[in-house]
Amino acid sequence: MDVLMRYFTETNRTKIARFFFDLALLVELVEMIAEKSELVFSMESHIFRITFLLTFAAVLLKKHNLKEWAIILAVWVFTFICYRITGRNELLRFATFAMAACDIDLERAMKYTFYVCMAGFTVIVLLAVFGILGNVSMVADYGRDNAQELRYVFGFGHPNTLYGCAYALILLWIWIYGKKAGLWQFIALFAVNVVLYYVTVSRTSLAIGMFTLLMAVIVRFAEPIRKWWITYVMAGLITPIACVVFSWWAASVSELPRFHMDTKRELRINKLDVILNNRIQDLYRGSTRHAGSLETWKLFSDRLSEEYFDMGWVRLFYWYGIIPTVLICLLIAMMLYVCYKKRDMQTVVVLVSMSVYTVIEATFVSVYIGRNFMLPVLGVYMWQLVRGQLKATQQPQ
Incomplete structure (x- = not known):
């Protein structure tokens, strides 16, 4: 028992908690990437339970003062009540995940998320291009009264899903690298956004993408506005x-x-x-x-x-x-x-x-x-x- 208590110090508890969070993050990212593809997966609810337990344990293992425990319990009680009323457990899971992240190395976690997502989305594209899983393009009516409209999906099932994944990577890049990026990097992203428009034919997404990159350029180079x-x-x-x-x-x-x-x-x-x-x-x-x-x-x-x-x-x-x-x-x-x-x-x-x-x-x-x-x-x-x-x-x- 003494050996166990000596091992279970605050430092070791924190290390275990961060490992649980990292594992939960990896599992959630992989599950999200699989859901974006044409892969059929029916074990989602079990995965959600596992990642919830990991982050729940991570919160319990970390040291908190009385004020922090009061906030944690209040959040858990409220989100649990929401779950009992609506039958949806997302608010409870999301809140617990966020609280488990309270003392992580944030830049490391965001870079990890960026590169895992980029690798996963690249795999989806390659599987479609080589004819293994998913379609490269689809012909359908996308709400413009044209049942024969051709758009590219590259394994993501819908052009909006394809753009949404690329858009998420752009936002992650802005958060991680935007504060030190050069003008040529932003110009490259503007070009990528235009290419995405021609692939997905989403005018609104193009406008939001351009608006986002313009904001990023302004806050990068117009220092006083910060x-x-x-x-x-x-x-x-x-x-x-x-x-x-x-x-x-x-x-x-x-x-x-x-x-x-x-x-x-x-x-x-x-x-x-x-x-x-x-x-x-x-x-x-x-x-x-x-x-x-x-x-x-x-x-x-x-x-x-x-x-x-x-x-x-x-x-x-x-x-x-x-x-x-x-x-x-x-x-x-x-x-x-x-x-x-x-x-x-x-x-x-x-x-x-x-x-x-x-x-x-x-x-x-x-x-x-x-x-x-x-x-x-x-x-x-x-x-x-x-x-x-x-x-x-x-x-x-």
Whole structure:
């Protein structure tokens, strides 16, 4: 027993906890990559349980003071209540994963995520190109009244999925390397974004990609804006306030497009909906329950709210409820405050871009932890805020 107690020191507990987190991160990333491919896998729920237990154990093994334990227990109680009400355990799993990341080497974890994802996505492309798994291209109706439209998917099953994976890699690159990148590297990424447009034919994704890279270039080379508090306030107005307001509006008018074009307002709504490939009207007409329309929003969701649709912020409100989503918005606002204290504009760029992208796509609103690569950043930043350890990050010379 004495030998066991000597081994089970705080240092060793921390090492074990970090190993558990690293293992959980690897498993979640591999599972997410497999889900992006055409591979059929039916053991997801068991994998989710394993990674939850690993991160749960990691939280318990780490040293916390009374205040921190109170926060941890409050988060667990709230997310467990959400799970019991909705039948969805994502908030509980995601929160535990983020708390397990509280003291990790964040840059190392993000680089690890970037290179594992890049390797996994490359394998998917190669398997499709060599005819082993998945298609290189697909002919289908992609919402533009053309049943014979050809788009490339390179093993990802859908052109939007292909772009979403490339977009995630771009965001990871911006977070890891953007603060020291040269102009030629950004020009190369602009070119990649244009190539992705010609491959996937996604105009909205092209616009968001260009917007993201433009923000990244500005914060890289316009050094003074990192110090301006107004920059972070403006980011807070976009992320998530403007995105949530637009999503609420879309859910409230989702019954109108195509069927009630009697006024100029309804004509404008219809034109916008056409640009968004009918995403607004699909909130009302995409299912018999009108899943996603404002009438289906509740303080807490229910076990029947399982339908999928593209608009990510609306999906958050529909899947989890108004109260949990408002708390998620507050977490994002707190992250932006931490970014201001740390003068961390790269994280701001990523948060703003993800928020805008999530208005039209639900890539990051998913049961897969591996899709939301900002969870480790959330865990580290929130814990630094709780512990009063905020300090400005060193900027490139």
